[in-house]
Amino acid sequence: MRFVPRSAFGQTVLLIGILLLINQVVSYLSVTYYFIRPSYEQINSLLATQVKGILASDMLTAEPAKQQVFTERTGIKVLSPEQSMQQGLRNSTYYGFMSAQVSEQLAEKAEVRISTTTGSDSPYLVWIALERFPDHWIAVPISGLSEANISPLTMYLMVIGILSVAGGWLFVRRMNRPLQALQRAALQVGKGEFPPPLAEQGSSEMIEVTRAFNRMNQGIRQLENDRALMTAGISHDLRTPLTRIRLATEMMPEDQEWIQEGIINDIEDMNAIIDQFIEYARQDREEVRENTNLNELIEELTQARHIEESHHIELALQNIPSLSLRRIAIKRVLDNLIENAFRYGSDHIVISSRVDTQQKRVVCSVRDFGPGVPEKDLDAVFQPFAQGDKARGSTGSGLGLAITRRIIDAHDGNVTLRNHPEGGLVAEFWLPFRR
Known part of the structure; x- marks a missing residue:
C-alpha cells in the first residue's frame, strides 16, 4: 500500500500539507510555552503567595468570626471538607501541573482543584488543600483563566490549516491543468491522431514545454502526411507496370499456361501487399464512429x-x-x-x-x-x-x-x-x- 501519491499534483499537495502541519505544531507549542505557560506560572505564583499570607496570619486555625471577617475583606474562604463539597468542590477538576508548581513554591505537598461559579464577578474558584491541614480547604476566587483557554487557539490553527491546504490544492490544480491537457494530447498522438495545438498557459517552463509539443505534433503530422502521399504514389506507380505485365501475360501462348498462371498469382500477391501498405499508412482516420x-x-x-x-x-x-x-x-x-x-x-x-x-x-x-x-x-x-x-x-x-x-x-x-x-x-x- 502506497502512502506517497505517484502524481506530481498529489505529491505537491502532500508536501504543502506536511509543511503546514509542521507549522501548526510549532505555532501551537510556541503559543503554549511562551504565552499560556507563563500565564499559568504567574497564577500559580500568586496562589502560593496568597496561601503563604493565610499561613502567616494563622487564618486556618483562627476562630470562625475572624475567618468571616477575612472572607469579607479578601473573598478568600477557609472551609471544612463538608462545606467545600456543598460550595463546589464536588464538581471541581484536579490540575496536576498547578499542584506541582504550588507545592514547589510552598515547600510542602498541596492539591489544587478548579471549579466554576455562577452569579459572581469571579467565575472560577481555586481550591487548595495542604498536607498538614487535611481538614481545611482554601477557596480563592480568581478571574482571567478563560482568557488562557486553548480551545479558541486550537480552532484558529485548524481553520488556518484547512484554508491553507485548500488554497494550496487550488493553486496546484491550476498549475497541473496544462500537464493534464498535455498528457491527453500525447496519448492521442500515440494513437495516430493529431489534436489541435494546445493553449500555451501556466508557468514559463510549462509554456515552453507546450510550445515544443505543438511543434513536435505538427512535425509528426507532416511526416505522416508525407509518408501517406509517398506510399500512395509508389503504389500507383507500381500498379501501372503490374497491369502491363498482366496484359502481356494474357497474350502468352497456350503451351506456356503454367508460366502464365504463376505470373498472375505473383501479380495478385503484389497487389495485395500494395493494398496493405496503403491501409497501414492511411489508418482510416477519416472514418466516422x-x-x-x-x-x-x-x-x-x-x-x-x-x-x-x-x-x-x-x-x-x-x-x-x-x-x-x-x-x-x-x-x-x-x-x-x-x-x-x-x-x-x-x-x-x-x-x-x-x-x-x-x-x-x-x-x-x-x-x-x-x-x-x-x-x-x-x-x-x-x-x-x-x-x-x-x-x-x-x-x-x-x-x-x-x-x-x-x-x-x-x-x-x-x-x-x-x-x-x-x-x-x-x-x-x-x-x-x-x-
Whole structure:
C-alpha cells in the first residue's frame, strides 16, 4: 500500500500539507510555552503567595468570626471538607501541573482543584488543600483563566490549516491543468491522431514545454502526411507496370499456361501487399464512429466466408452492448484475424465474444487449432514486417497484425496473442464500453 501519491499534483499537495502541519505544531507549542505557560506560572505564583499570607496570619486555625471577617475583606474562604463539597468542590477538576508548581513554591505537598461559579464577578474558584491541614480547604476566587483557554487557539490553527491546504490544492490544480491537457494530447498522438495545438498557459517552463509539443505534433503530422502521399504514389506507380505485365501475360501462348498462371498469382500477391501498405499508412482516420454491435460484424464476416467449403467457423457469441466503432476498420481487424487463423492455423476456428462487466469492456477472441507460435515471438509478430510463422512458409508483407494493433489502439483497446493450453493460437482483443 502506497502512502506517497505517484502524481506530481498529489505529491505537491502532500508536501504543502506536511509543511503546514509542521507549522501548526510549532505555532501551537510556541503559543503554549511562551504565552499560556507563563500565564499559568504567574497564577500559580500568586496562589502560593496568597496561601503563604493565610499561613502567616494563622487564618486556618483562627476562630470562625475572624475567618468571616477575612472572607469579607479578601473573598478568600477557609472551609471544612463538608462545606467545600456543598460550595463546589464536588464538581471541581484536579490540575496536576498547578499542584506541582504550588507545592514547589510552598515547600510542602498541596492539591489544587478548579471549579466554576455562577452569579459572581469571579467565575472560577481555586481550591487548595495542604498536607498538614487535611481538614481545611482554601477557596480563592480568581478571574482571567478563560482568557488562557486553548480551545479558541486550537480552532484558529485548524481553520488556518484547512484554508491553507485548500488554497494550496487550488493553486496546484491550476498549475497541473496544462500537464493534464498535455498528457491527453500525447496519448492521442500515440494513437495516430493529431489534436489541435494546445493553449500555451501556466508557468514559463510549462509554456515552453507546450510550445515544443505543438511543434513536435505538427512535425509528426507532416511526416505522416508525407509518408501517406509517398506510399500512395509508389503504389500507383507500381500498379501501372503490374497491369502491363498482366496484359502481356494474357497474350502468352497456350503451351506456356503454367508460366502464365504463376505470373498472375505473383501479380495478385503484389497487389495485395500494395493494398496493405496503403491501409497501414492511411489508418482510416477519416472514418466516422457509429454505434455498432460487434456480433453483427462477426456474423456478417462469417457469412461471407461460407463460400469456401473447406473453412468452418464456430460461433460462441454472448449478448454484448453496442460500441462506438469505426465499422470498416473493425471489420478489417476481424478479417485479418480470421485470415491468419485459416492460413496459419486450421480449417476449423472458433470466434467468441463476451462482456467483462468488472473491467467494462467487450472481449472478442479468434481461436485456431494449429501448432501455435513460440512464446518468445508472440509480441514481436505485431511489429511491422514481422512474421511469426516462418516455419510454415508464411507469405505476405507482415503488416496484418501491425494494422490490427494500430486500429485497436485507436479504439482505446488492446490486442494480444496466446497459445491455448489444449493447442492452437488465440488472438484476443477487447474494446471499452460505457453504460
